[in-house]
Amino acid sequence: MASGTDVLRALGDFERAFWLMDQTHSVNFAIIAHVRGALEPQVLERALALLQARHPLLGARITDSGPASFGRGGVPPIPLREASRGSEDQWRQEVEHELNTPLPWSQGPLVRAVLVRAAEQSEILLTFHHSAGDGRSGMYAMRDLLTFAASLMGGAPVAAEAVRFPPSIEELSAPHVRGLRAFGRVARFLGSTVLAMSRRPGKLPSQSQEVKARTALLHGELSPEEGERLRARCRKESATVHGVLCGAMLRAAAAQLDGLTHSSKPRFLSCYSPVDLRDMFQESVAPGAVGYFLGMGLSFHRVDRSAEIWPLAREVGERLRTMREDGTIVAATHFQSRVQKGWDVKTAASSAPPVTAAVSNLREVDIPGQYGPLALDGVHFSLASHGWGTAPVLTVATYQGRMQLNFTYSLPRVPEEWGRQVFERALGELRALAA
Secondary structure, three states, rough: OOOOOOOOOOOOHHHHHHHHHHOOOOOEEEEEEEEOOOOOOOHHHHHHHHHHHOOHHHOOOEEEEOEEEEEOOOOOOEEEEEEEEEOOOOOHHHHHHHHHHOOOOOOOOOOEEEEOOOOHHHHHHEOOHHHHHOHHHHHHHHHHHHHHHHHHHOOOOOOOOOOOOOOOOOHHHHHHHHHHHHHHHHHHHHOOOOHEEEEOOOOOOOOOOOOOEEEEEEEEEEHHHHHHHHHHHHHHHOHHHHHHHHHHHHHHHHHHHHHHHHOOOOOOEEEEOOOHHHHHOOOOOOOOOOOOOOOOEEEEEEEOOOOOOHHHHHHHHHHHHHHHHHHHHHHHHHHHHHHHOOOHHHHOOOOOOOOOOOEEEEEEEEOOEEEOOOEEEEEEEEEOHHOOOOOEEEEEEEEEEOOOOOOOOEEEOHHHHHHHHHHHHHHHHHHOOOO
């Protein structure tokens, strides 16, 4: 049982929802760094200790004696597992394992590391409990870890300056959802969402009622040249890259549904886009802090595969832009947190959101490429898909011009053949647009 002095703060409603979901199925996410240069496990262990000292959330556990809270008593060091780099894609097998293996939340810490090691080329994996971070946070943590490792390898004195413990997204958003205008935004969000839901947006039918599903991972990438051509095409078409990513996923899902129903009619589908809200909370969130700072970007669209992708891509981008600028995303996030306040483990286990597909895009990851003798050749992330029902999840990060795409889906709810077909269609359309 945690004492009062051990409690750092109560979990926010989103953090608590992830904790409840995790008790049925893992909701981990993983950061993958491709590192060139000789890296010894002993150095990485020391760097992990410094990382844990810098970010207090990485030295926490979750206590459930009373209101679920972050606690700090008796949390062990961040564990490091070493794996042999038998091939260039060994990291994929390790990431799948990490996404499907829950973190020991009651003991802590809420992160662990894997070194997929060869003599001069390695991958570092950082796996997080979603209550303790988001994709952008994971990138900051990886940057700090490599910075500490480089300093240790250079023999310089190293000290970890701790950042303050992050507030919850509910605390951060509360000032933005007061008054009549905020009430109006919530009312509009509820009205439009209820209306959209009454049309029953399509999604892949589940092929299994098995509770213990497994996340499967597929990986693809666009070269710097392909990425630049795609961005140029988006500018020409007045669309965002994120809009195109969502459009490609929705069209790929629609094609799969067409094959299953033997119909090619336009479909009403939905896409979930997590939105980074850090820039709205700069006064309250320390630069480079690790925590959960995402808002809800849920949009509904008529998807006609006989038309070009561009009208759909423009529509996705415009709706997300409008929702962000008029405060709807913050209002929707705050409202959803109130709904989740009443959840228990059973409710959380059956809470898959009503989405056809989810796309999380970090855009260009702005962290250094050189850390003393270590070079960062690439960095990206992936997310466990269990909490999304049958919705496939696409996570995208661009580093030094190279766009890395990780696609996850939930076996056996979505058969392996279906998952591969959806991903190959989406990736194929993106590559065709970048040709």
